[in-house]
Amino acid sequence: MEQVIFYLFAGVLLFAATMVISVRNPVYAALFLVLAFFNAAVLWVLVGAEFLGLALIVVYVGAVMVLFLFVLMMLDVNTAAMREGFTRYLPVGVVVAGLMLLQLIVVILSEQVDLIGGLIPEPSAEVDNVHAIGQVLYTAYVYPFEIAAVILLLAIVAAISLTMRRQRPNTQRQDVPKQLSVTKEQRLRLVQIDKKNRRHTSDT
Amino acid sequence: MSFETPDFSLALPEIWLLGAICVVLIVDLFVRGSRRSVTFFLTQAVLLVTAALAITTQWGVTETTFSGHYVVDPLAAMLKATLALLVVLALAYTRPYLEARGLLQGEVYLLALFATLGMLIIASGGSLLTLYLGLEMLSLSLYALVAYHRDSRQAAEAAMKYFVLGALASGILLYGMSMVYGGAASLELAVIAEAAASEEPPLLLLFGMSFMLVGVAFKLGAAPFHAWVPDVYQGAPTPVTLFISTAPKVAAVALFLRLLVDGLGPLHETLQPMLLILAAVSLLLGNLTAIMQTNLKRMLAYSGIAHAGFIVLALAAGTEAGHAAALFYVIAYGIMAAGAFGLIIVLSSAGTEAEQIADYRGLNERHPILAGVLLLLMISMTGIPGTIGFYAKYLVLKAAVEADLIAMAVLAVIAAVIGAFYYLRVLKVAYFDRPEVPPEGSQKPTGPNEGSVGEGEGATPSRPDGAAGTVLVPGASLPIRALLVVNGAAVLVLGIFPERLIALCQSVLGAG
Numbered sequence: 001m002e003q004v005i006f007y008l009f010a011g012v013l014l015f016a017a018t019m020v021i022s023v024r025n026p027v028y029a030a031l032f033l034v035l036a037f038f039n040a041a042v043l044w045v046l047v048g049a050e051f052l053g054l055a056l057i058v059v060y061v062g063a064v065m066v067l068f069l070f071v072l073m074m075l076d077v078n079t080a081a082m083r084e085g086f087t088r089y090l091p092v093g094v095v096v097a098g099l100m101l102l103q104l105i106v107v108i109l110s111e112q113v114d115l116i117g118g119l120i121p122e123p124s125a126e127v128d129n130v131h132a133i134g135q136v137l138y139t140a141y142v143y144p145f146e147i148a149a150v151i152l153l154l155a156i157v158a159a160i161s162l163t164m165r166r167q168r169p170n171t172q173r174q175d176v177p178k179q180l181s182v183t184k185e186q187r188l189r190l191v192q193i194d195k196k197n198r199r200h201t202s203d204t
Numbered sequence: 205m206s207f208e209t210p211d212f213s214l215a216l217p218e219i220w221l222l223g224a225i226c227v228v229l230i231v232d233l234f235v236r237g238s239r240r241s242v243t244f245f246l247t248q249a250v251l252l253v254t255a256a257l258a259i260t261t262q263w264g265v266t267e268t269t270f271s272g273h274y275v276v277d278p279l280a281a282m283l284k285a286t287l288a289l290l291v292v293l294a295l296a297y298t299r300p301y302l303e304a305r306g307l308l309q310g311e312v313y314l315l316a317l318f319a320t321l322g323m324l325i326i327a328s329g330g331s332l333l334t335l336y337l338g339l340e341m342l343s344l345s346l347y348a349l350v351a352y353h354r355d356s357r358q359a360a361e362a363a364m365k366y367f368v369l370g371a372l373a374s375g376i377l378l379y380g381m382s383m384v385y386g387g388a389a390s391l392e393l394a395v396i397a398e399a400a401a402s403e404e405p406p407l408l409l410l411f412g413m414s415f416m417l418v419g420v421a422f423k424l425g426a427a428p429f430h431a432w433v434p435d436v437y438q439g440a441p442t443p444v445t446l447f448i449s450t451a452p453k454v455a456a457v458a459l460f461l462r463l464l465v466d467g468l469g470p471l472h473e474t475l476q477p478m479l480l481i482l483a484a485v486s487l488l489l490g491n492l493t494a495i496m497q498t499n500l501k502r503m504l505a506y507s508g509i510a511h512a513g514f515i516v517l518a519l520a521a522g523t524e525a526g527h528a529a530a531l532f533y534v535i536a537y538g539i540m541a542a543g544a545f546g547l548i549i550v551l552s553s554a555g556t557e558a559e560q561i562a563d564y565r566g567l568n569e570r571h572p573i574l575a576g577v578l579l580l581l582m583i584s585m586t587g588i589p590g591t592i593g594f595y596a597k598y599l600v601l602k603a604a605v606e607a608d609l610i611a612m613a614v615l616a617v618i619a620a621v622i623g624a625f626y627y628l629r630v631l632k633v634a635y636f637d638r639p640e641v642p643p644e645g646s647q648k649p650t651g652p653n654e655g656s657v658g659e660g661e662g663a664t665p666s667r668p669d670g671a672a673g674t675v676l677v678p679g680a681s682l683p684i685r686a687l688l689v690v691n692g693a694a695v696l697v698l699g700i701f702p703e704r705l706i707a708l709c710q711s712v713l714g715a716g
Contacts, residue, residue, distance in 0.1 A: 103411070107407055107408065107411050110407050139207040139271070140207060140271040141271070141273070141333070142210065142270065143210070143215075143270035143271075143273040143274055143334060144273060144331075144333045144334055144337055147325060147334065147337040147338065147341065148337060150222060150318075150321065150341065151337065151340060151341050151344065154315075154318045154341060154344055154345060155344060157229070157311060157314055157315065157318070158311075158315060158344060158345065158347075158348035160311075161309070161311035161314075161315070161348065161352070162348055162351055162352075162354065
């Protein structure tokens with residue numbers, strides 16, 4: 001039964017991954033990526049890593065991909081230009097991908113590699129997944145954890161320094177003191193409406 | 205689950221640097237405007253203190269902490285001090301160039317500090333995870349720095365290429381790491397080394413190793429993973445090019461030493477043929493393509509690929525002497541590259557980029573001191589005795605011959621002789637060509653110059669029509685020129701007295 005579920009979801013995962021790179025519409029590609037993530041999460045749950053599976057769904061499907069979709073819809077991505085030369089580079093790509101696939105198959109089929117069992121630790125009975133990660137994340141892995149946090153800070157600095165332009169005159173910017181010192185009169189204007197011809201007398 | 209509280213004091217240089225980054229970040233918010241040099245001086249001070257901390261707290265200590273994620277050994281201490289000092293040197297050149305182009309903002313220095321932190325993390329990375337995170341921190345800062353000149357189409361294109369190819373290389377590296385993790389069932393390099401040293405090492409380790417090598421070769425800029433190098437070197441603002449070609453190269457060697465020597469060193473026999481291919485391709489491709497370049501930045505990029513070939517050859521020797529030679533070579537290259545790109549910065553004034561080789565005609569008549577620095581740098585890159593470049597090449601060849609790689613050593617010598625042609629051609633242009641000769645029309649085969657964007661670029665298009673356009677006016681102030689002279693002198697002094705640095709490189713790697 002477990003095998004059937006595995007092959008089912010692995011098959012869908014492969015299909016979705018292929019669609020991500022082959023569909024023309026980037027929005028569809030993003031949605032297929034969501035599908036791929038979801039199937040990968042199921043595979044994780046299947047080997048007993050529930051926490052990682054759930055985190056994948058919550059973080060990637062729930063947050064990252066939705067943002068991604070927003071960006072895709074807001075930017076007018078020129079797909080025709082992006083796909084230019086696809087057929088030209090296809091033979092090279094196929095050769096490289098085929099070679100890598102061949103290598104992978106050779107490695108997996110070789111006697112030495114014991115992929116099933118052995119290396120993947122059995123989920124322990126008394127400590128559950130979330131517990132186990134919680135125990136090591138802030139202790140044994142505190143150094144990588146902190147580095148990851150610093151990378152996020154770096155990403156903020158880099159993104160802001162690349163997108164915030166101080167010189168451009170017509171950018172709409174927030175001016176906090178101005179916002180705070182605003183008075184009621186500046187924001188609200190009472191206008192007499194001429195009831196007869198029902199037209200706004202506002203001058204804007 | 206047993207857990208040992210980490211010894212935070214061991215990681216003092218990184219903790220100091222991170223704390224200082226946060227302080228600089230806040231300070232920079234309040235020193236906008238004309239007093240922006242505060243950030244610059246603060247950054248340099250922070251880096252100097254980092255180097256001092258690395259030497260004082262980590263020299264001679266050999267320990268691991270943070271559950272094996274953090275390694276302190278003489279190599280780490282030496283690398284950290286070198287990296288911090290190289291960054292100081294690289295940043296010292298940046299200010300006038302950026303100021304003249306309205307690019308001087310605190311973020312440049314912040315990103316450089318983040319990159320330095322990433323490099324320090326690589327230098328004492330004890331596990332696959334730490335090394336990868338350090339590399340990502342370095343790469344992300346570099347992508348942003350390359351894209352920093354927002355109005356330049358060239359810079360944006362270079363950043364895009366660098367980012368896409370860099371992300372691919374990171375992905376391949378990570379894939380290799382996941383294979384190695386599968387083979388050794390541990391992220392810790394010490395445990396991986398044990399697994400690799402066993403009678404029959406798991407095939408997954410070999411498999412992962414070849415993928416990891418691709419990632420490292422990309423960062424080092426070795427062919428055939430060099431596609432990004434020429435475009436990024438040419439497209440990025442010159443100070444950023446200078447930065448990329450100095451400290452991150454050392455970090456790439458550090459990554460190799462940690463990942464493929466500390467971790468998978470026992471598998472060196474399998475690794476060696478791959479490294480030899482990388483070295484041979486880099487040496488030939490770098491040197492032969494550099495001959496055809498008319499753009500000095502692009503020429504230096506291809507020469508950087510050739511130098512990467514030498515470094516990979518030293519690493520392929522696989523002995524401690526070879527590793528020491530690679531370390532010495534990359535430090536020597538860092539100093540030479542800083543000087544060479546520094547010269548371009550000094551000769552570029554607000555309107556012009558002194559990046560065409562033809563621009564250097566008759567440099568000797570107008571600026572004999574700068575021409576002298578150019579002479580020193582070029583003969584050092586060629587590897588003529590009396591300069592640091594000679595000893596770098598000598599050590600590599602010695603290590604290669606000792607490791608029975610005689611054919612490769614001969615190839616490297618031939619490649620170096622080919623390389624001499626284009627270095628000496630620059631000197632011929634600077635010393636023997638008349639500045640009056642009008643430049644030939646076909647001097648820009650590599651993409652259009654950025655004349656369309658930016659305010660101050662107006663001088664560029666007027667260049668081909670007459671002799672007057674080729675006169676380079678140094679745009680940099682006196683201190684920067686003095687720094688350049690010191691940098692050039694360092695190439696000479698270290699070339700005459702290289703023993704200390706060589707001995708240092710050998711002692712930290714246990715050879716000598």
